[in-house]
Amino acid sequence: MDAATTATVDNTTTSHEAELDATTTGVGDLVRIRELGSGDGDVVDVVFAGLSPHSRYLRFQAPIAELSAATRRSLTALDGRTHLALAAFIQGCPIGIVRIMDLGDGRGELAVEVVDRWQGCAVGTRLLQAARNRAAELGYRELVGEMLVVNAAAYAAVRRAFPVTQVRRHGSELTMSMAVEGEPAAASPTQGLVA
Template sequence: MDGRTHVALAAFSQDRPIGIVRIIDLGDGRGELAVEVIDRCQGCGAGTELLQAARNRAAELGYRELVGEMLVVNAAALAALRRVFGVVRVRRDGSELTVTVPVDGEPAPADRVERLVA
């Protein structure tokens, strides 16, 4: 991880890691987005915070869009993507979705994101 072509940000609770988000450069202003939150912390906002931190970092680095894959049944993740990025393009292939989200403008203000550590 070099902080530019491969970025990883982690979320912690009580000094223990609870989630991670990665951005891997795909070239041409695009990055691959991957996020994971441990089971006991899902539904508590950690995924949304990680996505916000990823959006901010992607904007700082000049990405124009992020792309990721997920299972169709993961409605919570899709809802979190919509909360953070607003517009989400979705392509379905069987039980998998490929989602593409824009990284527009300046990074959003960090309110709770400062708890994330690069």
Template sequence: MTTPPSTPLVTLRELGPGEYDVLDAVVAGLSPDSRVRRFLGPVPELAPAVRDALAAVDGRRHLAVAAFAGGRPIGIARLVGEEPGRAELAVEVVDAWQGRGVGSRLARAVLDRGREAGFTTVVADVLAENPAARGLARALFPGLSGRPEGTEIAFTADLTAHEPSRAVANAA
């Protein structure tokens, strides 16, 4: 009988402002295809202004939670306020950890934090050809339907009507 390889414990924590090292490590772990799925287009490297915006976590308007395995960053989920009560959700998980429940854990954590911060509506734009992101949105918010917009699908969900922690508790 063989012993399965050990899997490092995955821990989550909120990010603070200017944690470029975590952001850079996660983006470096994304393949070109994963970058297209995350940023909705080819992104060989983050432009300085985009990098600065993604690191501008303030705990109020811009919330971010990161996942770590063996001390290394493996994913980030964020909510960025667009207008009062409304925020955009984005999730990125390094390729080596995709499909292992990290994205759903991150999304649940940042949505719970967003609810505490007063966000009532969450939006997410995903590529129509990204079944993992579409599946995550539907797992987080059962009964959710998206609105096609060209090559993307726009999802909008009411955080006051859904409890993401319960909806995907078994998916992580």
């Protein structure tokens, strides 16, 4: 992102913060969600910049101070089918992203992040619901995702957006299988359900 773009984004964010507080009632009515394209790298940058080191760790399951060029290219290589991303905006300012990466056989990998300022305001749930709807339109039957066990907020948002969810625990990680419509794929005998 060049200096002019950075200045514009920073000024926009500041003016939005003056107009809205994360505790504003009816925030859900202000959230707009749209699909991103390969030219929306600035949206990825703004959302990443809004994540604290702890939120980055929860999202990427590793301490990440900045996006490498390769990771940024991967996150912006969107084609709307095998890799799609939806972003949440409040008054034009990006506040979260959910993405689906095709795994084949009607399955997709799901990932979501919400900037710290807007966590706890149902933005993640809205993004996950939008991802579920878009996945259904594209013919996905199941979405899967991994998260750290300590990420209780993300776990709760997934449970709200996907009422039928299978969860397996592997040490400090959870693997979640979420039915897009109807029942999820049958669990293998070694899979356990976590409430």
